[in-house]
Amino acid sequence: MANLEYPKVRRAGRWFDVRRRKLGMWAYALNRITGIGLVVYLYLHLAVLSLLLRGPRSWDSFVSLARAPYFLALDVILLAGILIHGLNGLRVTLTGFDVGVKAQKALFGVLMLVAVVALGAAALMIFGG
Amino acid sequence: MENPFAQEPRASSSWLWQVITGVGLVLLLGLHFIANHFIAKGGLRDFADVVAYLRSPIILVLEVLFLVVVATHAMLGMRALLLDFGLSERAERRLSQALTAVGVLTVGYGLWLTWVIIH
Amino acid sequence: MSAPRVIVIGAGSTGAATAHDLALRGLRVTVIERGEVASGTTGRNHCLLHSGGRYCITDQESAIECIDENMNLRKIMPDLLELNDGLFVAVTEADLAFKEQFLEGCAACHIPARTIPVKHALEMEPFLNPRTLAAVQVPDGVFEPFRFCLAFLATARLHGAVVRRYNVVSEIVCSGKSVTGVKVKDYRTGKIETLGADLVVNASGPWAGDIAEMAGVKVPVQPTAGVMVTLDCRLNNMVLNRLNKPSDGDIVVPQRATCTIGTTSWKVEDPDLITIPPEHVAKMIDQGEQLLPVVRKIPMRARMAVARPLIVKNAADERNVSRTFECFDHAYDGIDGFVTISGGKTTTARAMAQRVSDMVCNKLGIAAECRTREVPLASYRLFYQGGQR
Amino acid sequence: MTLLDVTLQIFRYKPGEQPHYDTFTVQVEDTAHVIDAIDKVWAEHDHTLTFRRACHHSSCGSCALRINGVEKLPCIARFSEVWDGHSPLRLDPLRNFPIVSDLVVDVSGFFQRMSASTMTITRDAESTLPLSVDDLAAVVQPKAVELPDNLTRFNRFENCIECGICMSACPTMAVDNKFMGPAGLAAIYRACQKTDDPNEKAHLLALANGEHGVWRCHSAFECTEACPQAVDPAGKIMALRREITANRFKKTRRS
Numbered sequence: 001m002a003n004l005e006y007p008k009v010r011r012a013g014r015w016f017d018v019r020r021r022k023l024g025m026w027a028y029a030l031n032r033i034t035g036i037g038l039v040v041y042l043y044l045h046l047a048v049l050s051l052l053l054r055g056p057r058s059w060d061s062f063v064s065l066a067r068a069p070y071f072l073a074l075d076v077i078l079l080a081g082i083l084i085h086g087l088n089g090l091r092v093t094l095t096g097f098d099v100g101v102k103a104q105k106a107l108f109g110v111l112m113l114v115a116v117v118a119l120g121a122a123a124l125m126i127f128g129g
Numbered sequence: 130m131e132n133p134f135a136q137e138p139r140a141s142s143s144w145l146w147q148v149i150t151g152v153g154l155v156l157l158l159g160l161h162f163i164a165n166h167f168i169a170k171g172g173l174r175d176f177a178d179v180v181a182y183l184r185s186p187i188i189l190v191l192e193v194l195f196l197v198v199v200a201t202h203a204m205l206g207m208r209a210l211l212l213d214f215g216l217s218e219r220a221e222r223r224l225s226q227a228l229t230a231v232g233v234l235t236v237g238y239g240l241w242l243t244w245v246i247i248h
Numbered sequence: 249m250s251a252p253r254v255i256v257i258g259a260g261s262t263g264a265a266t267a268h269d270l271a272l273r274g275l276r277v278t279v280i281e282r283g284e285v286a287s288g289t290t291g292r293n294h295c296l297l298h299s300g301g302r303y304c305i306t307d308q309e310s311a312i313e314c315i316d317e318n319m320n321l322r323k324i325m326p327d328l329l330e331l332n333d334g335l336f337v338a339v340t341e342a343d344l345a346f347k348e349q350f351l352e353g354c355a356a357c358h359i360p361a362r363t364i365p366v367k368h369a370l371e372m373e374p375f376l377n378p379r380t381l382a383a384v385q386v387p388d389g390v391f392e393p394f395r396f397c398l399a400f401l402a403t404a405r406l407h408g409a410v411v412r413r414y415n416v417v418s419e420i421v422c423s424g425k426s427v428t429g430v431k432v433k434d435y436r437t438g439k440i441e442t443l444g445a446d447l448v449v450n451a452s453g454p455w456a457g458d459i460a461e462m463a464g465v466k467v468p469v470q471p472t473a474g475v476m477v478t479l480d481c482r483l484n485n486m487v488l489n490r491l492n493k494p495s496d497g498d499i500v501v502p503q504r505a506t507c508t509i510g511t512t513s514w515k516v517e518d519p520d521l522i523t524i525p526p527e528h529v530a531k532m533i534d535q536g537e538q539l540l541p542v543v544r545k546i547p548m549r550a551r552m553a554v555a556r557p558l559i560v561k562n563a564a565d566e567r568n569v570s571r572t573f574e575c576f577d578h579a580y581d582g583i584d585g586f587v588t589i590s591g592g593k594t595t596t597a598r599a600m601a602q603r604v605s606d607m608v609c610n611k612l613g614i615a616a617e618c619r620t621r622e623v624p625l626a627s628y629r630l631f632y633q634g635g636q637r
Numbered sequence: 638m639t640l641l642d643v644t645l646q647i648f649r650y651k652p653g654e655q656p657h658y659d660t661f662t663v664q665v666e667d668t669a670h671v672i673d674a675i676d677k678v679w680a681e682h683d684h685t686l687t688f689r690r691a692c693h694h695s696s697c698g699s700c701a702l703r704i705n706g707v708e709k710l711p712c713i714a715r716f717s718e719v720w721d722g723h724s725p726l727r728l729d730p731l732r733n734f735p736i737v738s739d740l741v742v743d744v745s746g747f748f749q750r751m752s753a754s755t756m757t758i759t760r761d762a763e764s765t766l767p768l769s770v771d772d773l774a775a776v777v778q779p780k781a782v783e784l785p786d787n788l789t790r791f792n793r794f795e796n797c798i799e800c801g802i803c804m805s806a807c808p809t810m811a812v813d814n815k816f817m818g819p820a821g822l823a824a825i826y827r828a829c830q831k832t833d834d835p836n837e838k839a840h841l842l843a844l845a846n847g848e849h850g851v852w853r854c855h856s857a858f859e860c861t862e863a864c865p866q867a868v869d870p871a872g873k874i875m876a877l878r879r880e881i882t883a884n885r886f887k888k889t890r891r892s
Contacts, residue, residue: 014811020706024858056176098879144852213812284689291691394697436738478694521680552693632748
């Protein structure tokens with residue numbers, strides 16, 4: 001009998017659908033987005049490090065580029081990703097061992113608060129120093 | 130009746146490794162940051178700084194460990210994500226093999242890079 | 249010669265049990281249901297597995313049916329019952345005066361009943377009215393009508409029956425003075441089909457009159473609605489009944505983390521559309537408070553109303569018409585191959601099925617004994633698990 | 638009592654046809670539940686509307702659907718809770734199930750998952766009544782229950798009514814149709830608790846530990862949020878994870 005089955009590719013995108021969903025779903029989606037972002041960054045980072053192979057000149061010119069304010073802003077975004085992914089990962093780990101399951105929403109809130117505070121402090125250091 | 134959900138109990142491994150490497154990353158990333166920005170005097174400002182930095186044996190071990198752990202965590206994460214495409218068992222095995230290969234290549238490239246820079 | 253084909257109209261408790269009984273006797277059964285299983289009268293139910301205590305004075309025939317079936321169901325569907333017994337509780341002097349008569353009634357209908365010291369009853373039921381004057385324990389229970397029907401139908405299917413849900417009967421097909429099948433429309437596909445049958449069983453509860461009319465016959469079924477109110481907290485371990493004659497709001501049936509107070513009674517014309525009168529809801533709370541004084545403090549979880557099929561024997565108050573069931577062979581009305589089973593209650597569905605199946609087999613000239621008293625039912629989950637929609 | 642004019646936007650689909658929404662306006666009391674309005678649409682406007690329902694009091698679990706995108710049991714969802722008072726109320730079938738017709742979905746996969754654990758629906762009850770209303774405990778102090786001689790203990794139906802809401806709300810279920818799903822895993826947990834047989838227990842844990850078992854959960858906790866019966870499937874999944882991990886370490890230490 002016919003039915004409305006979604007094709008696999010469309011199904012696979014459905015983790016992204018946070019409409020009318022609760023906090024935990026947002027945490028999950030955020031974790032995935034930051035996770036994908038960090039994997040992309042890992043390879044970008046390796047590519048940048050490859051500049052070292054081309055000797056001091058190309059590396060040093062990159063470093064001076066990296067000191068530009070707009071580049072530093074990218075650093076803040078990277079840090080945000082790391083903090084969100086890392087701290088949410090802590091929540092997933094704890095609940096996965098049956099710790100703090102009842103308080104998972106509060107746990108997420110507190111951890112994200114920590115992320116925001118840490119990010120603020122880091123941004124001050126990056127732009128200040 | 131054949132139970133469609135009965136399987137070999139082996140699935141906990143990937144989750145456990147994800148958690149172990151995740152916790153490892155939190156620690157290593159902290160050390161990575163501290164080493165990069167605080168211990169190296171005035172930060173890694175130019176090429177010579179980087180080379181000197183990597184020649185320190187403790188730093189080298191730390192960075193290599195970091196590379197291995199981050200690659201494992203990333204590949205396990207990608208696996209969890211790609212499983213969502215509803216793969217067949219064969220495709221799932223292929224995926225695991227492919228991701229292992231990518232992870233090994235990543236680590237290999239990183240090691241080679243480090244070796245070249247040091248020398 | 250292949251087995252005769254029988255069509256059962258309605259997948260409520262009666263239809264489901266009948267399909268099971270006939271399938272066990274080797275007939276080829278098709279069940280037609282216009283909605284989901286138990287989407288009519290059976291679904292919207294107190295969920296009380298009657299001990300018969302409720303009827304042991306006013307309607308002993310029903311009471312005996314109830315206690316017998318209560319015991320039978322314990323054997324064939326043990327997993328589907330909450331067996332915590334029930335209490336008949338006297339909270340007024342008038343109730344108390346009724347007690348001896350009640351115990352005699354129970355004895356006459358072989359319903360095990362025993363008086364429990366009030367102190368003991370209050371310990372077992374901490375929320376029970378502290379002014380309780382007497383308590384009698386009987387083997388009431390709680391079931392789930394939906395899963396009850398699913399279990400019968402799943403078992404029937406294992407014996408070859410076909411269940412067609414979301415199929416509405418639009419016509420009873422006759423050849424001369426004999427019913428030869430039904431015309432059905434599948435709401436899922438819009439397809440209209442004619443299904444042939446050697447005999448058609450009308451098990452459509454309060455809609456029995458409408459179906460019978462399609463064949464040009466009448467059945468004395470009066471749709472009689474009742475309101476039930478479900479509270480958001482379970483207040484009792486056992487079923488609590490008011491120790492008195494049947495009246496509005498005389499019972500509180502616990503189920504899972506809720507309890508349901510019922511019921512009222514009024515005649516309706518159209519069983520399809522019943523509006524819940526707010527004053528009936530208020531009455532349930534007022535009456536429930538007599539048994540469990542905290543009732544008013546508990547938020548309401550759900551309210552429901554549905555028509556029950558009452559057999560009209562002669563003009564009487566609808567509370568006093570018999571709650572027993574009746575089986576009609578419409579050959580006496582000039583239409584052959586068509587029988588109606590109606591009345592009764594979910595607790596007695598198996599017995600109803602036995603009665604109508606006996607009649608069906610008799611009419612079709614089949615000598616097969618009823619086995620539904622002994623054969624345990626398959627898991628209700630099998631109904632959906634098979635993948636048949 | 639006030640009467641409300643409610644507009645319902647109902648998902649319609651018949652095999653071979655284009656899915657679409659039909660709009661109906663019906664009058665219901667302000668105290669009505671959503672199922673009353675669906676019932677009215679069916680009775681007054683369109684008998685070809687197919688939807689599942691039976692008990693109208695959150696016991697059968699058949700009527701589950703999505704009200705404005707959120708999984709609910711319409712039999713206990715009041716208009717005052719789910720309706721803003723003016724915009725149309727949108728009704729969709731559950732997600733992650735094949736759609737059969739209109740609001741009816743094919744629940745066979747769900748029941749296969751429920752059967753995997755062979756969990757029965759009755760259980761022994763706590764000796765005192767579970768109190769869900771906070772101030773009730775202050776009103777009456779329930780005492781320990783002394784049971785009559787012939788009664789050893791009370792029994793209860795399991796809280797899970799197999800409505801499928803958790804499976805619809807689950808983001809993993811949305812992408813992996815081999816996932817055992819929240820209710821199936823919660824049932825395994827309950828079956829584990831009920832059994833004293835170590836072999837049975839090992840079998841159940843192995844089931845939960847499969848490639849499509851507890852490890853596929855992404856900790857979104859949507860199932861627990863959506864469950865109308867406070868079964869807390871996500872909590873049960875986490876408890877299973879702990880048990881499986883603990884067993885694994887115990888085994889490692891022994892060998």
